[in-house]
Amino acid sequence: MSKERDREVRSYSEAGVDQSAEEKAMAKATDLVRATFGYHPGSRVLMDLGFFANIVDLGGDPCLAIATDSVGTKILVAELAQRHDTVGIDCVAMSVNDLICVGAEPVSFVDCISITDVQPGILESILEGVREGAQRAEVSVPGGEVAQVRELIRGEGEGPHYDLVGTAVGIVHRDRILTGETVSPGDAVVGVSSTGLHSNGYTLARKVLLEGAGLGLEERVPELGRSVAEELLEPTAIYVRAVKALLRSEIEVRGIANITGDGLLNLLRLQVQGIGYRLDALPEPHPVFQLIEEEGGVAPEEMYRVFNMGIGLCVVAPADAAERVVALFREMGHEAAVIGQAVEDAGQTLRLPKQGLIGELGGFRPA
Amino acid sequence: MSKERDREVRSYSEAGVDQSAEEKAMAKATDLVRATFGYHPGSRVLMDLGFFANIVDLGGDPCLAIATDSVGTKILVAELAQRHDTVGIDCVAMSVNDLICVGAEPVSFVDCISITDVQPGILESILEGVREGAQRAEVSVPGGEVAQVRELIRGEGEGPHYDLVGTAVGIVHRDRILTGETVSPGDAVVGVSSTGLHSNGYTLARKVLLEGAGLGLEERVPELGRSVAEELLEPTAIYVRAVKALLRSEIEVRGIANITGDGLLNLLRLQVQGIGYRLDALPEPHPVFQLIEEEGGVAPEEMYRVFNMGIGLCVVAPADAAERVVALFREMGHEAAVIGQAVEDAGQTLRLPKQGLIGELGGFRPA
Numbered sequence: 001m002s003k004e005r006d007r008e009v010r011s012y013s014e015a016g017v018d019q020s021a022e023e024k025a026m027a028k029a030t031d032l033v034r035a036t037f038g039y040h041p042g043s044r045v046l047m048d049l050g051f052f053a054n055i056v057d058l059g060g061d062p063c064l065a066i067a068t069d070s071v072g073t074k075i076l077v078a079e080l081a082q083r084h085d086t087v088g089i090d091c092v093a094m095s096v097n098d099l100i101c102v103g104a105e106p107v108s109f110v111d112c113i114s115i116t117d118v119q120p121g122i123l124e125s126i127l128e129g130v131r132e133g134a135q136r137a138e139v140s141v142p143g144g145e146v147a148q149v150r151e152l153i154r155g156e157g158e159g160p161h162y163d164l165v166g167t168a169v170g171i172v173h174r175d176r177i178l179t180g181e182t183v184s185p186g187d188a189v190v191g192v193s194s195t196g197l198h199s200n201g202y203t204l205a206r207k208v209l210l211e212g213a214g215l216g217l218e219e220r221v222p223e224l225g226r227s228v229a230e231e232l233l234e235p236t237a238i239y240v241r242a243v244k245a246l247l248r249s250e251i252e253v254r255g256i257a258n259i260t261g262d263g264l265l266n267l268l269r270l271q272v273q274g275i276g277y278r279l280d281a282l283p284e285p286h287p288v289f290q291l292i293e294e295e296g297g298v299a300p301e302e303m304y305r306v307f308n309m310g311i312g313l314c315v316v317a318p319a320d321a322a323e324r325v326v327a328l329f330r331e332m333g334h335e336a337a338v339i340g341q342a343v344e345d346a347g348q349t350l351r352l353p354k355q356g357l358i359g360e361l362g363g364f365r366p367a
Numbered sequence: 368m369s370k371e372r373d374r375e376v377r378s379y380s381e382a383g384v385d386q387s388a389e390e391k392a393m394a395k396a397t398d399l400v401r402a403t404f405g406y407h408p409g410s411r412v413l414m415d416l417g418f419f420a421n422i423v424d425l426g427g428d429p430c431l432a433i434a435t436d437s438v439g440t441k442i443l444v445a446e447l448a449q450r451h452d453t454v455g456i457d458c459v460a461m462s463v464n465d466l467i468c469v470g471a472e473p474v475s476f477v478d479c480i481s482i483t484d485v486q487p488g489i490l491e492s493i494l495e496g497v498r499e500g501a502q503r504a505e506v507s508v509p510g511g512e513v514a515q516v517r518e519l520i521r522g523e524g525e526g527p528h529y530d531l532v533g534t535a536v537g538i539v540h541r542d543r544i545l546t547g548e549t550v551s552p553g554d555a556v557v558g559v560s561s562t563g564l565h566s567n568g569y570t571l572a573r574k575v576l577l578e579g580a581g582l583g584l585e586e587r588v589p590e591l592g593r594s595v596a597e598e599l600l601e602p603t604a605i606y607v608r609a610v611k612a613l614l615r616s617e618i619e620v621r622g623i624a625n626i627t628g629d630g631l632l633n634l635l636r637l638q639v640q641g642i643g644y645r646l647d648a649l650p651e652p653h654p655v656f657q658l659i660e661e662e663g664g665v666a667p668e669e670m671y672r673v674f675n676m677g678i679g680l681c682v683v684a685p686a687d688a689a690e691r692v693v694a695l696f697r698e699m700g701h702e703a704a705v706i707g708q709a710v711e712d713a714g715q716t717l718r719l720p721k722q723g724l725i726g727e728l729g730g731f732r733p734a
Contacts, residue, residue, distance in 0.1 A: 025487035026513075032494040036501040036508040040474050045509045054509035056475050058538060064431070068477040068534060070514040107407050108423050110435040112532040114481075120392035127399040134403040141403040142412045142421035145532075146393075147437040151570075152530050154521040163519050165479040165512075167435060167534035171425060203518075 047179065051269060052101035052258050053170075055177060062171035065104030069094035070165040073202040074232070076156040080210075081217050081229040084122055087164055088129020089136065090199045093236035095168035096137040097258040097313065100243040103178035104170035106137055112145040115162040116153050122160055129235075130166075136238040139168065176247065180255035180270025180316065183342050187254055188322035189267065189277060191339035192329050194312030196288050198236040200261045201306040205232065205288075208296030223287045231288050239313045242332035246315070251324050255316035259308040265359050267314050268350055276345025280353050283337060285310040300355050301364035316342060414546065418636060419468035419625050420537075422544060429538035432471030436461035437532040440569040441599070443523040447577075448584050448596040451489055454531055455496020456503070457566045460603035462535035463504040464625045464680065467610040470545035471537035473504055479512040482529040483520050489527055496602075497533075503605040506535065543614065547622035547637025547683065550709050554621055555689035556634070556644060558706035559696050561679030563655050565603040567628045568673040572599065572655075575663030590654045598655050604679045609699035613682070618691050622683035626675040632726050634681055635717055643712025647720050650704060652677040667722050668731035683709060 030049050037045040046055040046063065053067035071090045078087045088111070096106040111130055113123070123146065134141050155161030197205055209215050209228060217229040224231045246253060255270040267277050289310065293303050303309065317325050322338045329336035343351075350359040357364040397416050404412040413422040413430065420434035438457045445454045455478070463473040478497055480490070490513065501508050522528025564572055576582050576595060584596040591598045613620060622637040634644050656677065660670050670676065684692050689705045696703035710718075717726040724731040 025485060025490050028487075029490045029494045029513075032491065032498045033508050033511060035498055036506070038507070039501050040505055040507045042472075043474050043507065045475075045507050047509075049510060056507065056509055058429075058474065060427075062425075064475070064536065066475060066477055066509055066536060068479050068510060068512050070479050070481055070512060070516070072514055072516055073518055076518055105409075107410050107425065108412075108431070108433060110433055110534055112435050112437050112479075112534075114437055114530050114532065118392060120395075123392050123396045124399065127396045131399045131403055134406050138407055139403070140405070140407045140410065140412050140423065141400050142414070142423055142433055143416060143435060144400060145435050145437060146396075147439055147532075149437065149439055149530065151440055151443055152520065152522060152528070155519060161519070163481050163516065163530060165481070165514075165532045167477055167479075169431065169433060169536055 052098040053104065055102055055172060057174065062173045065099050065102050065170040065172050066167065067095045067098035068165065068167040069098065070163065071199055074199050075162065075164060077202065077206065077229065077232045079155045079157045079161060081233060082157065083229065083233060084125035085128045086233050086235045088126050089133035089235035091164045091166040092130060092133025092137050093238045094199055095166050096139060096238060096240050099168050099170045100240055101178065101256045101258050102172060103176050103247060104172035105244060106139045106168050106170040106240055108142050109134055109139045109166055109168045110141065110143050111164065111166045112147065113162055113164055114147045114149050114153055115160050116150045117160040118146060118148050119160050126164065133238065137240040178253065178256055181272055183254045183270055183272045183275055183316050185275065185342055185344045186319055187316050187342040188319045188338050189279060189340045189342065190315040190317065190322055190325045190336055191282065191311040192239060192313040192315065193335035194259065194308045194310055195237045196231060196234040196286055198260065198308055198312060200308065204306050205292055208292050208298065213295040221291070223291055237312045237334065239334065242329050242334055245332055246325065246328055249328065251317060251321050253315060253317055257314040259311050259313060263304050263306065263308055264311060265305065265350055265361060268348060268361050270316065274344060274346055276343050276347065276349045276351065277340060278343045278351045278353065279340030281337065281339050282352065282354065283310055301357055301366065304352065304355065304357055305363050311339065413544070419465040420471065422469055422539060424541065429540045432466050432469050432537040432539050433534065434462045434465035435532065435534040436465065437530065438566055441566050442529065442531060444569065444573065444596065444599045446522045446524045446528060448600060449524065450596065450600060451492035452495045453600050453602045455493050456500035456602035458531045458533040459497060459500025459504050460605045461566055462533050463506060463605060463607050466535050466537045467607055468545065468623045468625050469539060470543050470614060471539035472611055473506045473535050473537040473607055475509050476501055476506045476533055476535045477508065477510050478531065478533045479514065480529055480531055481514045481516050481520055482527055483517045484527040485513060485515050486527050493531065500605065504607040545620065545623055548639055550621045550637055550639045550642055550683050552642065552709055552711045553686055554683050554709040555686045555705050556646060556707045556709065557682040557684065557689055557692045557703055558649065558678040559606060559680040559682065560702035561626065561675045561677055562604045563598060563601040563653055565627065565675055565679060567675065571673050572659055575659050575665065580662040588658070590658055604701065606680045606701065609696050609701055612699055613692065613695055616695060618684060618688050620682060620684055624681040626678050626680060630671050630673065630675055631678060632672065632717055632728060635715060635728050637683065638715070641711060641713055643710050643714065643716045643718065644707060645710045645718045645720065646707030648704065648706050649719065649721065650677055668724055668733065671719065671722065671724055672730050678706065
């Protein structure tokens with residue numbers, strides 16, 4: 001049970017959520033979920049909760065990998081812009097990008113559209129996005145659900161309104177499972193470019209750009225080179241083909257982290273005793289991040305906690321393999337670069353020296 | 368892509384949904400989903416959309432089965448009653464009961480809770496239900512998602528409000544896949560008792576009981592022998608253990624239908640050319656169905672389309688095996704009885720002679 005992705009608010013207190021109470025609630029909740037791990041007599045759950053995806057060992061080989069996620073409030077932008085054909089891509093992306101972090105090959109994806117009204121047009125648009133996402137991720141969509149639940153759903157603009165949840169299943173051979181446990185000091189961290197906000201940080205992004213700065217969705221912003229709607233609806237990158245190629249190559253991969261809510265702190269989910277990360281060569285974030293930071297006066301520690309800041313995926317590999325990893329992602333159409341390294345660190349922190357930030361799971365503080 | 372489960376309204380026109388436009392939209396939408404069937408290079412999708420669950424052939428054995436569903440507006444009753452520890456059972460039930468219809472053994476389940484506020488207490492209650500459902504279904508819950516999406520979700524009463532979606536995966540050996548294609552004229556239909564409304568028909572049930580009849584949720588209703596809230600929150604029966612025992616037995620099973628939205632018409636999803644069903648021995652429906660019918664003046668064709676009318680699962684088996692099926696379900700704690708039979712019928716209709724109804728996928732009409 002990962003923590004809710006969508007805490008896209010400047011701070012918990014501002015959102016009226018008591019963080020410590022919430023954390024206590026999550027701890028009790030995850031205990032309940034863990035209690036189920038032995039309920040199916042013929043299989044074994046291999047990972048703890050909180051990793052990108054989990055793996056179920058059915059006894060044979062391969063094992064099953066599974067991840068579920070929701071698009072979150074990016075949907076509100078789609079509703080305001082009346083453009084519904086991209087959030088399906090995000091829905092696929094969120095869960096398949098989690099699956100590849102355990103070394104799994106995504107096979108199938110199912111979605112559930114909870115919608116106020118099943119109207120012609122909108123369903124096709126949403127599912128055209130799901131189809132496009134499935135094509136990019138090389139997964140089939142063997143089923144799904146459209147639940148007309150008018151009284152459960154609300155949104156922005158005229159409607160219909162909807163929520164979009166997806167689940168991806170994949171396979172991974174037992175001896176190819178990735179958990180990050182082999183990450184060693186000196187390993188390189190390769191950062192793979194995101195396409196922008198992906199599907200995280202939309203509460204803050206909307207508040208700053210649409211409310212604070214008063215930008216119109218169809219307004220062309222010179223710094224972005226396109227309209228606000230185009231920028232905010234840019235689909236989440238799908239890294240499946242590139243990671244499949246990487247895992248099929250002779251390159252040794254030690255860890256993969258999907259950079260979603262909590263930003264680069266997701267690297268710390270590759271929990272290895274005594275290992276931290278120092279990222280001293282982060283590329284300049286996309287203009288949209290700079291725009292949000294400036295227009296909203298958002299502190300760097302908040303920017304780096306809420307947004308991916310230009311990096312959608314991190315791959316940890318032995319230092320001497322790093323350039324081959326970079327070259328492979330570039331060949332597969334993703335910009336990539338070595339952005340730092342794994343380091344000995346009893347505190348298991350994430351250090352961003354140029355930004356003057358030190359992070360632990362939960363948040364950053366000034367260094 | 369099954370049709371939306373939750374069209375719990377007296378008629379489409381009343382709900383402001385244009386049925387033919389909706390059907391056209393669904394047809395185009397399902398074409399988009401079907402287009403994905405070949406997207407994963409190493410596997411094959413075995414069933415068409417619209418069946419209870421789909422099966423993905425990974426090349427080896429067993430195959431993977433997958434089904435996703437949402438609890439729907441039963442959640443609004445949980446919110447009004449401030450009792451959140453049972454809808455998780457429904458969430459598990461909806462998808463595992465679909466999986467068993469293809470002969471699959473459910474293995475794992477993941478849920479996504481889209482919630483307005485992550486508050487202590489409510490998350491634990493919801494997940495206590497999920498845990499209980501998982502135990503009854505003998506599945507692990509290897510992961511899940513809590514998405515705090517305040518602006519996407521609404522509900523009834525004070526809140527927090529939430530939507531609950533689940534996905535179940537299972538396994539089925541290639542030579543044990545059930546599609547209903549071996550159903551033959553003369554086969555018996557065994558009806559297994561539901562526990563009440565299960566998770567379908569809540570828009571109509573709430574409208575009739577809470578609005579029309581003005582019953583309070585905590586009001587004890589003599590006909591029900593308990594309060595309205597207790598009746599409406601009765602968890603959906605989970606048939607997994609019984610069906611696993613059935614499929615392990617020497618009894619030949621020809622088809623299994625989960626009776627959800629569209630009620631007994633779900634039998635017709637076991638589509639066999641030239642086969643219909645005649646159910647002439649349906650048991651008296653639970654008192655809650657009679658109460659809704661009387662209080663709401665709801666026509667029988669609507670009652671039988673919207674509600675399960677006391678039957679949560681149908682099993683089709685050779686006539687001479689029927690009593691063994693009945694005995695097995697009773698041993699496993701579910702009331703069951705032969706309720707009718709498969710018949711030669713070019714129109715593939717469902718006939719309920721005692722009720723004077725003829726049904727096709729989509730609805731009933733008077734006979």
